[in-house]
Amino acid sequence: MTVEIAGIEAELVARVERETSALLSALIRIDTSNPPGNESKVAAFLDDYFRRHGLRGEIVGEPADRRSFVASLTGSRPGPRLVLMAHEDVVPAAAEHWTEPPFxxxxxxxxxxxxxxxxVKxxxxxxxxVMTRLAEEGRDFAGEVVFVAEADEEDGAVGGARWLTSQRPDLVRCDYLLNEGGGEFLVMPGGQRLYELHVGEKGTAQFRIVVAGESGHASVPLRRGNAVVGAADVVRALHEYEPRLSLETVPAEYVELLVSDPDLRARLLDEGSARAALAELGARDRRAADLLAPLYGVTFAPTIVHSSGVAVNVFPPSAAVTxxxxMPVGWDQARVAAEVAAALAGVDARWEIEWLGTIEGNASPADTPLRQAVSAVMARLVPGSRVVPVHSVGFTDSNWFRAAFPDVIAYNFGPFLVDDGDAVSPLFHNVDERINVRDLAFQSVFAYELVKELLG
Ligand SMILES: [Zn+2]
Structure with a gap:
């Protein structure tokens, strides 16, 4: 069955569906589980695909088995540079749990x-x-469209986007970047579709709190100095800590679309009443609360607890909570450290913080020609839909681009048409990952129309 996309000829959509489906199947068959990655095999496949269509790209990066592929198309007149980017690697898959073999x-x-x-193959x-269509049609656009297939997104970014932006900025420096993430939709009670456009990303500051304890025989319980009890106090304190909420990264438009009750909505948009309002929203509409709550500020989620003890009858010298x-855009490690100190002020144990890895978040402005182009194309292809710019909680390679090229407008958006966010979200990094062939065709049609809208 061929997808119907408003304003696009069925025959063309059918062709895009055939081509994208064949390509995706072939790409999935190249196992780029990261670690170890082996992305150079995908880079070689893409190089061959572009050559067969009369286009030339470059295989770049290091080490030799972890390369990226970059290909550029120059339009018929001068204009800005737009990068279309997606990563070559995938997270590993345990075949025995899948309905169909994962590769x-x-x-x-x-x-x-x-x-x-x-x-995100x-x-x-x-x-x-998109690239081959633009080439076939005589490059009738302004500026330049650059296709970037980068290695090493899922587990490190030592090669990949970080390498490209630092070692080959000539290839990837751009005015606009369209990358993975965003584009899932949810259907509002009135039937309207709401799409998230990710214009920024929160940062991550992962750490471990190590609690020191008194060693000794456990037959005489310690009233003080038991590291395990101290760790429990740390977990509880972090879980219950209420950091200051901020409306800085909470788009009022998003709250208005997600929350129909005007009174609750007003309280969500007031810093003084937002915490209680979020709790109330959670009881009424868990999904809306889950979408909004992370936007209000820093979050602490204890996920691993370890004791250094090995014997049941011995108090361990330490215990650790990971x-x-x-953290919101604009925060750094020092600010998180101060917040942790405030959270643990009441904990009666000796503790130290060990940082595991910090990446500061960053964002592009929300009101830009790229935003207007995304909204205009979506309004045409999915009439009545709304596109709302928000910061995502997850990290993507857009972060490296914003850090390396401060003027770039980098957005994450790969819209779905058939399957909504409730159907798609659980499939990420999970068993039975799959995509509707109509959604795949739609993503290609959308990106093509976006190029024409932005660079037309
Ligand atoms: Zn991804």
Whole structure:
């Protein structure tokens, strides 16, 4: 069955569906589980695909088995530079838990199955077809469109985007970047579709709190100095801590669309009443609360607890609590450290903080020509839909681009048409990852229309 996309000829959509489906199946069959990655195999596949269509790109990066692929198309007149980017690697898959083998690219019941089907070889396939269409049609656009398939996104970014932006900025420096993330939709009670456009990303500051204790025989319980009890106090304190909420990264438009009750809405948009209002929203509409709550500020999530003890009858010298922390754009490690100290002020134990890795968040402005182009194309292709710019809680390679090129407008958006966010979200990094062939075709049609809108 061919997807219907408003204003686009069915025949063209059918062709895009065929081409993207064949490409995605082939890409899934190249196992780029990271670690170890082996992305150079995908880079070579893409190089061959572009050559067969009369286009030339460059395989770049290091080490030799972890390369990226970059190909550029210059338009018929001068203009800005737009990068379409998607990563080559995928997270590992344990085949025994899958309905279909994860690296076979099976097409069944209108879905393409396999690791990378939505994260994010789908966009590699979609963007490839955009590039060949633009070339076939005589490069009738202003500026330059650059296709970037980068290595090493899922587990490190030592090669990949970080390498490209620092070692080959000539290839990837751009005015606009369209990258993975964002584009899932939820259907509002009135039937309206709401799409998240990710214009920025929170930062991560992961750390471990190590609690020191008194060693000794456990037959005489310690009233003080038991590291395990201290760790429990740390977990509880972090869980219950209420950091100051801020409306800085809470778009009023998003609250208005997600919350229909005007009174609750007003309280959500007031810093003084927001905490209680979020709790109330959580009881009424868990999904809306889950979407909004992380936007209000820093979050602490204790995820791992370890004791150094090995014997049941011995008090351990230490215990540790590992914490996932997401911080708003503009925050740094020092500010998180101060917040942790405030959170643990009441804990009666000796503790130290060990940092595991910090990446500061960053964001592009929300009101830009790229935003206008995304909204205009979506309004045409999905009439009545709304696109709302928000900061995402997850990290993507857009972060490296904003850090390296301060003027770049970098957004994450790969819109779905058929399957909504409730259907798509659980499939990320999970078993039975798959994409509807109509969604795949739509992502390619959207990106093509975006190029024409932005650079037309
Ligand atoms: Zn991804």
């Amino acid at each position: 076979a690219g099976v097409v069944k019941d209108g879905y393409i199955w396999g690791r990378g089907a939505i994260d 789908n966009l590699l396939a979609a963007f490839c077809v 914490v996932d922390c997401r």
